[in-house]
Amino acid sequence: xxxxxxxxxxxxxxxxxxxxxxxxxxxxxxxxxxxxxxxxxxxxxxxxxxxxxxxxxxxxxxxxxxxxxxxxxxxxxxxxxxxxxxxxxxxxxxxxxxxxxxxxxxxxxxxxxxxxxxxxxxxxxxxxxxxxxxxxxxxxxxxxxxxxxxxxxxxxxxxxxxxxxxxxxxxxxxxxxxxxxxxxxxxxxxxxxxxxxxxxxxxxxxxxxxxxxxxxxxxxxxxxxxxxxxxxxxxxxxxxxxxxxxxxxxxxxxxxxxxxxxxxxxxxxxxxxxxxxxxxxxxxxxxxxxxxxxxxxxxxxxxxxxxxxxxxxxxxxxxxxxxxxxxxxxxxxxxxxxxxxxxxxxxxxxxxxxxx
Amino acid sequence: xxxxxxxxxxxxxxxxxxxxxxxxxxxxxxxxxxxxxxxxxxxxxxxxxxxxxxxxxxxxxxxxxxxxxxxxxxxxxxxxxxxxxxxxxxxxxxxxxxxxxxxxxxxxxxxxxxxxxxxxxxxxxxxxxxxxxxxxxxxxxxxxxxxxxxxxxxxxxxxxxxxxxxxxxxxxxxxxxxxxxxxxxxxxxxxxxxxxxxxxxxxxxxxxxxxx
Numbered sequence: 001x002x003x004x005x006x007x008x009x010x011x012x013x014x015x016x017x018x019x020x021x022x023x024x025x026x027x028x029x030x031x032x033x034x035x036x037x038x039x040x041x042x043x044x045x046x047x048x049x050x051x052x053x054x055x056x057x058x059x060x061x062x063x064x065x066x067x068x069x070x071x072x073x074x075x076x077x078x079x080x081x082x083x084x085x086x087x088x089x090x091x092x093x094x095x096x097x098x099x100x101x102x103x104x105x106x107x108x109x110x111x112x113x114x115x116x117x118x119x120x121x122x123x124x125x126x127x128x129x130x131x132x133x134x135x136x137x138x139x140x141x142x143x144x145x146x147x148x149x150x151x152x153x154x155x156x157x158x159x160x161x162x163x164x165x166x167x168x169x170x171x172x173x174x175x176x177x178x179x180x181x182x183x184x185x186x187x188x189x190x191x192x193x194x195x196x197x198x199x200x201x202x203x204x205x206x207x208x209x210x211x212x213x214x215x216x217x218x219x220x221x222x223x224x225x226x227x228x229x230x231x232x233x234x235x236x237x238x239x240x241x242x243x244x245x246x247x248x249x250x251x252x253x254x255x256x257x258x259x260x261x262x263x264x265x266x267x268x269x270x271x272x273x274x275x276x277x278x279x280x281x282x283x284x285x286x287x288x289x290x291x292x293x294x295x296x297x298x299x300x301x302x303x304x305x306x307x308x309x310x311x312x313x314x315x316x317x318x319x320x321x322x323x324x325x326x327x328x329x330x331x332x333x334x335x336x337x338x339x340x341x342x343x344x345x346x347x348x349x350x351x352x353x354x355x356x
Numbered sequence: 357x358x359x360x361x362x363x364x365x366x367x368x369x370x371x372x373x374x375x376x377x378x379x380x381x382x383x384x385x386x387x388x389x390x391x392x393x394x395x396x397x398x399x400x401x402x403x404x405x406x407x408x409x410x411x412x413x414x415x416x417x418x419x420x421x422x423x424x425x426x427x428x429x430x431x432x433x434x435x436x437x438x439x440x441x442x443x444x445x446x447x448x449x450x451x452x453x454x455x456x457x458x459x460x461x462x463x464x465x466x467x468x469x470x471x472x473x474x475x476x477x478x479x480x481x482x483x484x485x486x487x488x489x490x491x492x493x494x495x496x497x498x499x500x501x502x503x504x505x506x507x508x509x510x511x512x513x514x515x516x517x518x519x520x521x522x523x524x525x526x527x528x529x530x531x532x533x534x535x536x537x538x539x540x541x542x543x544x545x546x547x548x549x550x551x552x553x554x555x556x557x558x559x560x561x562x563x564x565x566x567x568x
Contacts, residue, residue: 004465005474006481014478113539117547126554185497192507201518203540216497220489228482 018231025234032241041085043094045105049134053109056131059097066100067353069168070135072144073105074128074159076151077260078210080252081107083336084149086245090337095346101353106131106152111257116203118257120264121282124158132159132166143168143293145353150174150306150332154268157314161291162284169356171296171349174303174335176310177317180272183307185217187269195265199258207253217304246337274317288314294322296352298345303332324352428526432519435512442512446505453489453496460488 049056058070073093075081084105085093096103106128111118135144146167148156153175160167179187199205215222233239273279279286295318299311308327315323326348330338335345359365464484465475475481496502525535 002465003467003469003472003474004481005469005476006478007476010476011478018479114543114546116540117544121551182498188498189503189506192503193510194507198510198514201514201521203536218490219493220486225483225486228479 021231021234025230025240028234028237028240029230029244032237032244040080040107041082041093042088042091043085043097048104048138049131051127051130053111053115054127054131055107055109056134057105057107059093059103059105061100061102062094062097063100065102067102068139069141069143069145070102070104070139071096071353072131072135072146073103074146074148074152074156075106075108076149077108077123077155077256078151078207078253080249080254081105081149083249083333086249086337087242090242090339090342092336092341092345095342096350099346099350101346101350104131104135108254110254111204112255113203115257117259119259119282120155120158120267122257123260124155124162125282128155128159129163129166132163136166141168142166145169145171147171147173147349148175151176151264154264154274157274157288157291158279158281158286160293161286161288162281164290164292167291167293169294169296169353170291171298171352172311172314173298173345174300174306174311174332175297175314176268176306178272178275178310178313179268180275181307181309184310186213186305187310189213190265190269193265195262195270199262202258204255204258205261207255210256211251211253214305246333275313288317289319291318292320294324294356295320296324296326296349298326298328298335298348300328300330300332300335302330303335305332322356428519428523432516432523435516435519438512439509439516442505442509446509449496449502449505453492456492456496457485457489460492461485464488 044060045057046060047055048058073081073084075084085091088094093103093105108123108127132144132146136142143166146156146160146169148154148170150173153172154177156167156170157172157175157177160170176184181187229243230240233243267273267279271278273286274288277287295314297311297314299306299308301308303311312325315325328335328341328345330341335341461484464472464487475484521536525537528535
């Protein structure tokens with residue numbers, strides 16, 4: 001006897017019920033669309049610096065600020081940073097503000113053809129360095145706290161290794177460090193790609209192409225099962241609004257500045273230079289042994305984009321003696337937006353920063 | 357497969373191609389009464405492009421004289437064929453994965469009810485299908501064949517786009533329009549100038565002179 005025990009009459013009812021709920025969900029999504037789309041984050045903030053397409057934002061405090069040293073968040077280039085402030089009850093930034101952290105965020109903008117020649121040197125030294133220098137001047141401090149997210153963590157590591165005097169504490173979140181671990185499917189795929197030729201022809205690398213690669217990591221879950229949840233949330237406008245925001249964020253992938261993309265892929269995905277050494281940015285050697293500030297490394301146990309095995313080795317590669325690894329039980333997106341993360345991560349980060 | 361090195365066969369193929377092309381043109385001018393125009397067109401197209409499954413081409417003559425201009429079109433056709441081959445190979449792998457996923461699903465459903473809970477709803481069946489599909493996909497996606505086929509598909513698409521771009525640039529240039537290559541060159545100069553200015557500002561900063 002097999003496990004299949006579907007009663008035909010019940011199946012017919014299930015289909016009818018699912019179709020009805022799906023239709024109701026789609027109707028509700030249509031009504032929500034205009035009010036939900038278009039937000040770049042939930043928390044009030046002010047633009048304090050512009051550099052080409054980059055905008056540096058400072059978030060308005062929710063409580064009195066506890067520390068004179070600001071926290072600068074360096075997000076990835078491949079997605080938009082409002083994931084960190086998606087909605088009031090799902091916001092890492094809001095959680096940090098509620099604990100008195102003075103939060104700044106870099107919005108890299110959307111590169112266009114004029115940015116095709118931007119290199120990692122521009123992102124790591126000119127843009128990120130410019131923001132750090134701005135904060136050092138504005139706050140009268142020699143160094144800032146830096147929080148790098150995903151690819152932004154890799155950029156933050158590069159900066160902190162090149163300019164250790166400018167970074168007081170470094171937090172990395174779901175940040176790849178060892179790109180050649182067996183679970184790293186993206187790295188396996190891209191290792192055979194002639195990225196320089198690709199960039200030579202395409203100029204900037206389309207965000208849609210990267211999105212397709214991300215969906216390709218788990219295509220049935222991400223392109224099929226996920227959408228069935230519309231029917232589950234048909235009568236829950238808050239859940240549908242969250243679904244819409246998430247969908248918008250997922251599809252909102254900026255094109256990648258060609259030269260920087262090629263250098264990133266070559267240096268990290270293909271040549272694993274953090275681990276094997278030999279990385280240079282702007283003519284200077286990047287050696288993680290030069291990174292001596294305290295480091296908090298947050299990674300997710302079920303991350304399918306940056307497997308924990310890609311993040312964990314950081315502690316053994318840096319020169320700092322003050323290293324804390326923190327494994328979050330969740331996935332790459334859950335680390336920002338899951339309910340448990342809202343409580344746990346801002347608290348963990350704020351408490352880790354406080355005595356340092 | 358056509359053996360292009362065999363003159364008789366090559367000639368027959370060329371004549372057949374000519375006949376097909378002529379028939380296609382006639383179809384486009386107006387199908388015979390009672391004929392299904394779309395079926396006729398489809399059939400003609402399929403016969404016409406059956407040559408896409410060519411064996412490796414014999415060494416090509418270098419293009420010279422007036423034939424030189426057709427090189428760009430030939431390269432575009434070759435890139436198109438490469439794309440089709442790469443897509444076919446990738447689809448073949450996807451079909452293999454789908455078959456493996458179906459096998460997994462059947463095996464999962466065949467498990468005795470005492471070992472696994474029964475599947476009593478379509479939703480559960482869909483969930484099981486997704487799980488089996490992801491498992492089969494993960495095995496294949498981590499393999500070298502998959503990475504190689506995907507990289508070849510990307511590379512072939514990039515080259516196809518390159519050849520199209522080359523033709524477009526020829527036309528743009530002929531019409532006095534700026535080309536992508538020209539814009540890229542200008543942007544590259546601007547980027548180099550910005551880097552140079554930044555370096556000069558750093559040097560001024562080191563000398564204690566505030567940058568302008």
